Amino acid sequence: MMIDLTQTVSLSPSEVAQRLRALPVFSTLSDQELECIASAPVVHVSAGQILAQQGEKLTLFGILLEGKVRSFYQYGAKQAQTVATIEAGAVMGEYALLTRQAIPVTAEAVEDCMILSYTEEEFWGLMARCPAMRNFILGQLNERLRGAQHRDIQEEKLAALGTLTAGLMHELNNPGAAASRAASQLRANLARMHELTKAFSSEDNEKPELQCVWALQERAFATERPQCMSSLEEADREEELAEWLESNNQTNAWKLAPILASIGITTFDLECLKAEALQDGKHSLSNILEWLASMVSSMQLVGTVEESITRITGLVKAVKTYTYEGKSGQSIDLNESVHATLILLKHKIYEKQLSIKKNFGGGLPPLAVNAAGLNQIWTNLLDNAIDAAPSDGGQLTVTTGIKDSRIFVTIGDNGTGIAPEDQDKIFETFFTTKPMGVGTGLGLGIAQRIAEQAGGLISFTSAPGKTEFTVSFPVKEATK
Incomplete structure (x- = not known):
């Protein structure tokens, strides 16, 4: 000593x-x-x-x-x-x-x-x-050895979990990339089939006879979707289409209506299709509508596959960032680190139906620190903000940037705020304002220690309707 x-x-x-x-x-x-x-x-x-x-x-x-x-x-x-x-x-x-x-x-x-x-x-x-003191000392030694052994076991488990996570992410990434390429190719193939079908049908005609059909199919293949309607507007449009289909003796009217409405088809378009079918004489209106609905449904399924693969790919990247950041002295992209944590907590944000306003600063220098686990800071602060934001009209704010020679992340919510009598105690171990069984009182204390270990500071301001926590690091220490 x-x-x-x-x-x-x-x-x-x-x-x-x-x-x-x-x-x-x-x-x-x-x-x-x-x-x-x-x-x-x-x-x-x-x-x-x-x-x-x-x-x-x-x-x-x-x-x-x-x-x-x-x-x-x-x-x-x-x-x-x-x-x-x-x-x-x-x-x-x-x-x-x-x-x-x-x-x-x-x-x-x-x-x-x-x-x-x-x-x-x-x-x-x-x-x-002194036998009594000897027994006491040996008892204390035994407790400390057990504690050290427990920590070693936990570290081994975490190391093994990290290895398993890396393997899992690698295995997910390969089929995810393959599925993404396949979905993209499927979309291209369907579009090409549409172009070829249109070309074949018009080879013997100087002027295509089914202009409305081709125009609506091209709308089905369009990348841009129609303007979103409210639930009431959407229900009214579907009912209007279904009634028109029924009045024109079309089967599955209430099944076709939602599909047709999804690409903005109106009764005016249906009248055009009906007129062309009567004029052409070789194609029935039912066949045209079924063909059109099948194409729309196919493209919607392709879009669902692409969106799902994009989400899986984003999660894989987020888990990799979350797991490996800060190891081996690597530099951390602050925006990417915060964004990865947002992706992992997206389910909780959606469950509470919160809106989130992100303002990521451009040109931020890489953050080079000797501490791993900065994502634990963002996790704890975001988790607290999600819990604090109201269910009705709740909003989160995430801002990054540089101010006064410090690179910073600010995470805020529009909840009721931290009571003045609690503000001096929120970083104390085991202190929590959350209900029993919800909060442990460990999160902010851990976040503060990790920030200090990395040479940073955590500060906050809180008032009813606006609470913000800011984590900042000196730029001269954060850059290589």
Whole structure:
């Protein structure tokens, strides 16, 4: 431990014993056992001081009498997520002394602390002459070893999940690309068949006789769809067409009407088709309508396939971005990272029928950070915004850009806002304003730690009708 042993506190062994007895973990020990433990100097450590550095071998053991100490993994000059926070009554340094291994974490005083400090020799003497303390220390070591083993297992599971995800995305990408090419070719083939049929039918005629038929079929093949109608307008159009079809003795009138209405066909068009069928004499109106409806339906199915493949391809790309960003020191496209998270949360946005306004800034520099998991920030902030937005008229806003030499992402909602008395506590672990079973109080705290690890900051403003969280990073650190 990097403790200044000169900063001792003037406490007699009996005073130290009294302080120990006031702590729940030592309250049941006998006076003799407390005196055995209390025969060591008490050291004062100021808040912010590093007690132990990750990777070093410790030569001191400590019992925390007062204050708080946190431990965290460290990568270079960057701090990772806090592993644990210990309070008065906890022991420190036993793992390194008993296992003869370097300490796996960095320890820092969160508050001013008083620590009962033992040298390595004194620690082994304490273990030999004080059975109660020996049992307590070994019990603490066992808990920490179990915790470390659990973390290792979880990391292995996550690594395996990442490998499986990569394989799955690769397997999905190949058939997805093939299906996309096939749908595109099918659309082209249908359009070509229409052109050939039109050409064959007009070879012996200087002027085509079924101009309305070809015009409406070309409308069926059109890339641009008719202007969207309201539900009432659409129902009125379908009813009007169905009534016309029935009055002209057409079977399946109520089945054909929705298909014909979908490409904007009106009763005027049907009158034109009827006139051409009577004039031509070789084609019945029923056959023309069935042919036209089949072509419309086929093109709609092609459109459905293309849209579905596009969504699958987008999801594959989003999962790849979400899984691999930040690994191996790669640079991150901020817009792409946020957009990938939006795709993965699209189902939740749609379920609540929220509108979303996106304003992605152009020309943003790549974000090069030493931390993985920035997408966890966007996930937590977007998830909170979705929950906060009202079901009726709810709106999300996502903005990226550069301001005051910082690259930023702002995520907002038009919900009721965060109560003033809660605004100072929202980043605290386990604090949540969501109902029981919905919120854990971990999201914003995790988001803040990841942002700080990457050299960024999270700020927010909140009032009824508008809450915005902004995550920003210095451009000079974010660019290569």
